[in-house]
Amino acid sequence: MTTQTRVLEPEHWDEFYDRLERAFGGPADHAEERELWRGLTETERSLAVWDDRGIVGTAGAFSFRMTLPGGSLLPVAGVTMVSVQPTHRRRGVLTSMMRRQLDDVHEGPEPVAVLTASEPAIYGRFGYGTATLQMRGDIDTTRTFVRELPGMDAVRLRLVTPEAAREACEAVYARLVPDRAGMLARQPGWDRQALLDPPSGRDGASPMTCVLAEVDGEVRGYARYAVKLDWSPAGPDNIVKLSDIDALDPVTYAALWRYLTSIDLSSRISFWNKPVDDPLLHLFSDVRRCRLSFRDSLHVRLVDLGEALEARTYTAPVDVVFEVEDAFCPWNAGRWRLSGDAKGATCARTTDPADLALSVKELGAAYLGGSTLRAQAAAGLVRDARPGALAEASTAFAGDVQPWLPHGF
Incomplete structure (x- = not known):
């Protein structure tokens, strides 16, 4: 059976996304999430592999700008939506898409490609190295507390809907982007991703809410979270599921964490993506009670x-x-x-x-200053x-x- 790799035409996006969902398994995305990805997809940078019955392989790329060591922003290709139908494994479909994609990036203005991997072992053979890690945690707030910093009581906290706080949160995020390699400057439409909150994805938790932290009327930080109800024989045992937390200064950051640990009826905070050197390692009185774990995140490929x-x-x-x-x-x-x-x-x-x-691959792993060449x-x-x-x-x-x-x- 012969196949052909072509640039995705907009009218074939639904089939493209259907095949992607089928390859990854599980239930279909909620309509809200599907429409977000439809709007963000750059069809001119997306590839579909066809046989005589339809699409059997998918791959795409987003046009990002990523912070480098030193603070400059570099145009990078954000590789995404890569899949091969289970009927077409081990026939060179993935290799052909990676070949076409990296050739296209090489001919363009982006010297680097990046991706997050469902299975990291897949992409090493195409030259991608693991450049960043993410820290996850499950904090027992009954056994550890946030250290007090001078000025924390002057931070005013205000609950708002995530949509109402969107511009304020994005302003804080934009100020943080130059300070840490690997961060992505928000491209148009990407501010909507953080607000995705379909009921089907809540796992029994409440709708997302947002708390803004203000000092002298200026928004200096925010946290977006939901609360999952849970009861034990001893009483309420709710979980605060933290999506995002950012702040422009240490005092505001500490004040936000203190707030999260003191939410009534809760005993845990779960989070799944913070830097491995995040200040929370030093803010909490007993880091063991934070139950931290780490996994690979961004994979970097030096194209030029x-x-x-x-x-x-x-x-x-x-x-x-x-x-x-x-x-x-x-x-x-x-x-x-x-x-x-x-x-x-x-x-x-x-x-x-x-x-x-x-x-x-080793240069890609070291490129952002995380994984060392010595290691x-x-x-x-x-x-x-x-x-x-x-x-x-x-x-x-x-x-x-x-x-x-x-x-x-």
Whole structure:
């Protein structure tokens, strides 16, 4: 059976999305969620693989701008909606879509592609490296408390509907974007994603609500959450399900967490996406009672290696020659000299002897300053050909805060 890969035409979007849902399994999305993704889909950047009976493979890309170490915003391709029908596995459908997609990105203005993976092992063979982690937690608010900071009582808290607070929350988010690598500047329409709250997705919890934190009349932070009712033989045991919490200063952040821990009839707060170096690690009196866990989040693929490495800054001066393996995007393979510091960088091809040898996947993992080259070398993934080169490069790539992807796509 032959297949053909084509750019998605808008009139075929429903079939495209139906096939995506079928590949992932489970119930169909609520109409509200489906319409959001219909509006966000860039059909001109979406691919459908067809056989003579319809669509058997899907893949898309969003046009994002992502914060890099140093604070600049880089255009990146946000790979999304990737699926293959179970009847067409192991026939090269996924490889053909990845091939077409990365070729298209290479011809465009984005030197980097990013994605979140349902199964991380799938994308490593296409050069994607795990660049950020996310922290999840289940806080026992009966056994730990938020430390008091001077000024917390001056923070005024106000309950509003998420829709009414949308602009205020987005203003806070926008001010935070330059401060942490991996964050995505909101593109038009993406502010609606955080407000999705279909009844079918609440798992028995209340509708989402929002609390705004104000100081001298200025909104300095917010939290969006729902409450899931639960009762034990001893009485109420409700769970606060936290979707988002952001603040512009430590005092406001602490005040929001204190509020969440004191919601009547509740004994737990569950959250599923915060940076691995989030201040909550130091705010709570007993971090063990936060029951933290970690998982991979953003996967990064350097599509145009030289341009990508020049786009960010480096914590310490660096001058190293990389010997890069890249079988899937061979235009990246070979030796590259990276010279840079906190002010900027250059990266160009060279014939000089290599200092470090690695694949493009390892560079993608280290790109945002999270996973260090030294740690990857300890796993045998980076080879040091010049004494001292590994320490120099690893220090230069590392950031002073951990990178973080605030929402999926």
